[in-house]
Amino acid sequence: MARKLLLEHAQVPGINTYEVYRKHGGYRSVEKALKTMSPDEVVDEVKKSGLRGRGGAGFPTGMKWSFLAKPEGVPRYLVCNADESEPGTFKDRYLMEKIPHLLVEGMITSSYALGANTSYIYIRGEYSWILFILEKAIAEAYANGWLGKNIQGSGYDLDLYVNIGGGAYICGEETALIESLEGKRGNPRIKPPFPAVKGLWQCPTVVNNVETIAAVVPIVNDGGEEYAKIGIGKSTGTKLISASGNINKPGVYEIEMNISVEEFIYSDEWCGGIKNGKKLKACVPGGSSVPILPHFLVCKTANGDTRMMTYESLADGGFATGSMLGSGGFIVYDEDQCIVRNTWNFARFYAHESCGQCSPCREGTGWMEKVLHRLEHGGGKMSDIDLLVDVAKKIEGNTICPLGDAAAWPVSAAIRHFREEFEWHVNDPKAAMERNYGLVNEKVNA
């Protein structure tokens, strides 16, 4: 059995209450940090651990923390990004639902490390019930002296608030999140200045993913070096993977970053293989915005090496033959799934969620969605395929925030690897639609 650092006690009955959580070693990291460590020592431990941001970009957390500007007399803020909206990703939801105290504990320890006296959890609007779970956990933490003034007699004060968003994907982008938290329309800001210098209310701010903040707890408890022993190279520690699609056992898994993709898909410990004994067609390893991988590149890289569940190995080969670990939204497709329909679905999502601020993303995402809709519904032309590649290329890198890139990558990757299927949709739209609606099998049965 693999080691679990975050979800170890997730199945313990009543773990969402303070008493049970405390009995299972809860709030030890806060005790240790407040009583025996200085804030800089906590930051050093996180640096040593090699922890990388779990929200998708994989930026080293310790480095991000050390970038935080510390001008005199200006408050600093820690904001937890719980606006988990990437299609295919549901790990934070599981973590917050099951063990809300782990996030609260992580927030206290991290806030102490950063010298923040006010911290926020920004949760997406669709997770409305989790708001109450978190608020209950925070109230329990206040009642037991883990939050508020003079925490456990250490002289450190912290107030923690939960803020619920309106349900926009774009508010997962850190500067849009900050705007939304300030009560404005959630439009991304133009960077620089980065939030580490001018963030929430123009004060230095760190924005971290739920899983990143939760991972600070085992890092402080066991030490950064111990954490760094798990995993391969620069991919240290454990990662929550939200596995979905045509697999036998979809769900949230905590993996050590040293197993292969093949093992993850086919082993009974994890996904348990492809459903109904079908063949693997493709895989999106890190949430809808990362490039799709065709079956021959899922388990092996282009060089023939085994592909591992790590940041580096999944990105091996760049975007030509690789992908990204992203947020860990692992979507598996079997042989019957339609890549064109899937790409259209993703494009529709991004067109709907574009904030409308900058031209390439606002107009380009809508355009790609319309072209893909036409291709999928039998009205496509051969020139549409190159048009899509061209539009995607023109959005990519030219926008204010990464939503433009996130919309462009899946489209260009799908065409790169599955061009024949797009051409088939143009040449024989009837057959393509029959397959997509499952009518092929009905004919055989009749």
Next chain:
Amino acid sequence: MPKVTIDGQTIEVAEGTTILNAARQIGGELVPPAMCYYSTLKGSGGKCRTCLVRVTKGSEKDPRPMPKLVASCQTMVMDGMEVASKSDPSVVDARAAVTEFLLINHPLDCPICDQAGECHLQDLAFEHGKSNTRYEFERRTFEKIDIGPYIKLHMTRCIMCFRCVFTAQQLCPERVHGIIHRGDHAEISTFIEKSIDSEFSGNVIDVCPVGALTDRTFRFKSRVWFLNPMDAHRDCPTCSGKAVVWMYGGEIYRVTARKDKYGEVHDFICNTCRFHTKEKGSWTIEGPRDLDRHSVISQNHYEHGEKTVR
């Protein structure tokens, strides 16, 4: 004072100057087009992406090039920075791409649009656009809305530059004007279609780069190139009173604020001057206004034949 080189031309500018403003100080062909940046509106810019440039050398201290194209209106110059504007084919490509994106949902109704002739999108398309479109879907359309007695909002033409929003926020006392919805269905709106009744609301017409906000007292009265723009002023208790009156014969057809070379207003004018003062006797005419903006209206290119059309 930092030194910056743009397309081979070096200039020394004040600390905190953006690449776009440094380019404007040099002037000429290398100045990036700007559809949303407006120097007199705080917070504007960065949205339209037409002013993208490539920074080939970050600074003297850190000579690494920037990985992506950057919005020149938002990027501060550093000492020793080298920038490629029109000289870099990828920059020209990116501008052409943005032009295409801006045009896919634009109605291209220039023949009946009051803004034609002084439209920034027209100028941009003239320089960077293609003669045909690859967009084959129905364009986004909206109903025309009267916001107050003087301003017509025609959202179909809007390119979402946000300039009017900043104008409304910064010149008018109450926030009455903003964006609703998002993505390609986002639209400019007033609070449940209420009228804008600030005395400075008319300035949203001047800042609009396209024909989305037009003057209802001038709509369909004349094409702008038939009118003679004259610098004029009057004693106004509300604003500076410095304006441009657009005349045909002895009659004033419309009044606008004075725009500089880049279409930017520095002295905003009030609604009384703009909409209610159209008698010639109320104004002291200073003389003809020189339009040095390289727009269709100022070029007079059509009668000179092909060679002067850029």
